[in-house]
Amino acid sequence: MPVQVDVGELVAQAADGVPRAIARLISLVEDAHPQLREVAAALTPHTGRARLIGLTGPPGVGKSTSTSMLITALRAAGKRVGVLAIDPSSPFSGGALLGDRVRMSEHATDTGVFIRSMATRGHLGGLAWATPQAVRVLDAAGFDIVLIETVGVGQSEVDVVRLADTTVVLLAPGMGDGIQAAKAGVLEIADVFVVNKADREGADATVRELKQMIAMGRREMRGPSWRQPIVRTVASRDEGAEDVLKVLDEHHDWLTAEGELTRRRATRAAGEIEAIALQRLRAELVDLRGGDRLAELADAVAGRELDPYAAAERLIDDLRA
Amino acid sequence: MPVQVDVGELVAQAADGVPRAIARLISLVEDAHPQLREVAAALTPHTGRARLIGLTGPPGVGKSTSTSMLITALRAAGKRVGVLAIDPSSPFSGGALLGDRVRMSEHATDTGVFIRSMATRGHLGGLAWATPQAVRVLDAAGFDIVLIETVGVGQSEVDVVRLADTTVVLLAPGMGDGIQAAKAGVLEIADVFVVNKADREGADATVRELKQMIAMGRREMRGPSWRQPIVRTVASRDEGAEDVLKVLDEHHDWLTAEGELTRRRATRAAGEIEAIALQRLRAELVDLRGGDRLAELADAVAGRELDPYAAAERLIDDLRA
Structure with missing residues (x-):
């Protein structure tokens, strides 16, 4: 039985930046607490200020290290930073990611930083539904920047990154064919490219390859007026953080000037509404006659008396009846 | 404008095993062709015979090679084999997987084998909706065995494997911490473990580790009476295929004897019905007043006049009105 929560008090505390209240609210979201509806209503007046930055890239490019570097730089610039680290939670990937998270522990005692891991496993439609609500909590808690970091291996993770105002795609030298193969998808989601481990052999080649991709992509796609910049970093030595912040600011200015920020946020809101509505309809479908209706139809389909569309x-x- | 299709003729041809008709039907599924409802109804009387085997495991364990080995062994046993190779289609993974597929070309001229890649990218809820329909096509086409192979990196891929009657989890020596980390998830989905590359150093250690996991899992979970077997293979040299087929048969006998096959197929049908219903409801939601209703609400949420739940x-x- 879920505990009854004083939502008003919890949201007020979160808006004051009390870490325990923030954590509690995100847990309510993850657990699909029955008072979630109330939580969302209470959060809304406090939201709309945070800048949402998505960070993704293939395994091994140094995402956690880069996130940590960006946190340090943003803190130095006086910004409060909330981080959602999305674990795809494949049965085959849990361990390595959890290990990476340890890197972020250096920020553990800084109250201007809040870091939370979220697992996609078990959530309907990956995180389509839960992530935006968690983002909303961090936004209401007054974080200037909300970083959404994903390992970027599956569709649901990519969808999450698409929630961001600005999406940073991290790459590293020596991925070889990887970049070529990834071309279409990467061009589609990246606002900013970061080539990390730029002190390694092959960094120049990676940057060159990326530049070609971008140039070709622009011809093919006749995309918007934003030209995807490429920044070099060595996150393990905190090198290049300022350059990343600079292009992030430039992208934010561009988003605002072009009206694209409003468009992206409306698109995000549409996705959010749709996900919540589907979640609710799904619950109703599965629960028709206490679940007996679906079970009955499933038996008929398994027994080939009925096709699944019928x-x-x-x-x-029955839902409409 | 989708072309009008003679569904009856196409399904009759597919049921006769005509590869072009089978391929065409799967394309209709992937494209969500308007006559899909009709296709499903026409397929149903021909379905219910195939055994569905899911094959998954972390990257690098030799899934394509193993699939190829199993195809060869099943063909030698006189079975017709349909294969669905599920690509998670991350923007970062496309190329490597396509490369792997080339390995399967040795079966290209065998009419008793049908191999098809499906991309999850762009499908609502991953492949929750399209995969079972594609399986249905292969079942109706008279394949004795339908193999569903996935790279197993995300939730939607795991869901697909759960569609199978029997799920084979492939591992390989030298994954080290991987197996430990993967413990919970792997135990949950595996009916059969295959340790591939069993000629390599560390194979004994991997098998030992797995045995411990299985023993511990059984204590913790008080699971059903099936004891997950571990089979060693060297797929690149076709070694161990007979052992895999043997445990697959044993698992099938167990499924049948325990009534578990019926239960699994009913669960699968329930998931299928739910996915189709949600797909349809989603289309209606998004299309209310030609999409204007959702856009209007999204603007209100983005402008913080409304919370997303409201x-x-x-x-x-509006959907119900």
Whole structure:
């Protein structure tokens, strides 16, 4: 039985930046607490200030180290930073990611920083539904920047990154064919490229390859007027952080000037509304007659008395009845 | 404008094993062709015979080679084999997987084998919706075995494997901490473990580790009466295929004897019905007043006049109106 929560008090504390209240609210989101509806309403007046930055890239490029570097630089610039680290939670990947997280422990005692891991496993539609609500909590808690970091291996992670105002794609030298193969997808989601480990052999080649990709992409796509910049970093030595912050600011200015920020946030809101509505409809479908209706139809489909489309139609009819 | 299709003729041809008809039907599924409802109804009487085997494991364990080995062994046993190779289609992974597929070309001229890659990218809820329909096509086409191979990196891929009657998890020596980290998830989804590259150093250690995991898991979970077997293979040299087929048969016998096959297929059907229903409801939600309703609500949420839950409620109200 979920505990009844004093939502007003909890949101007030979170808006004051009390870490325990923030953590508690995100847990309510993750657990799909029955008072979530109330939480969302209470958070709304406090939201809309944070800048949302998505950070993704293939495994091994140094995402956690880069996140940590950016936190340090943003703190030095006086910004409060909330981080959502999205774990795709494949049965095959849990350990390595958790290990990486340890790197961020240097920020553990800084109250201007809040870091939270979220697992996609078990959530309907990955994090389509839970992540934006968690972002909303951090926004309401007054963080100037909310970083969403994902390992970028699956569709749901990519969707999460698409929630951001600005998406940073991290790459590293020596990925070889990787970049070429990744071309279409990467061009599609990146606002900013960061080539990390830029002190390693092959960094120049990686940057050159990226430049070609960007140039070709622009011809093919006749995209918007933003030209994706490429920044070099060595996150393990905190090198290049200022350059990243600079292009992030430039992108933010561009978003604002072009009206693109408003468009992106409306798109995000549409996705959010849709995900919540589907989540609710799904709960109703599965629960028709205490679940008996779906079980009955499933038996009929498994027994080939009914095809699944006909069964789905009957289920929807019952939902509407 | 989608072309009008003679569904009856196409399904009759597919049921006769005509590769072009099978391929065409799977394309209709992938493209969410308007006649899909009709296709599903026409396929249903032909389905229910195939055994569904899921094959997954972390990158680098030799999934494609193992699939190829199993195809060869199943063909030698007189079985017709359909393969769905699921690509998670991350922007960072496309190329490598496509490369792997080339390995399977040795079966290209065998009409008793049908291999098809499916991309998860762009599909709502990953492949929750399209994969079971593609499986249905292969089942109706009279394949004795349908292998579903996934790279197993994200939730949607794991969900797909859960569609199978029997799930084979592939591992390889030298994954070190990987197996420990993967423990919970792997135990949850595996019916059969295969340790591939068993000629390499560390194979004994991997098998030992797995045995411990299985023993511990059984204590913790008080699971069903099936004891997950561990089979060693060297897929690159076709070694161990017979052992894998043997445990697959044993698992199938167990599924049948325990009534578990019926239960799993009903669960699969329930998931399928739910996915189709949600897909349809989603289309209706997004399309209310030609999309204007969602856009309007999204603007209100982005402008903080409304919280996303309240907006979702209004959207659902309109759907019901």
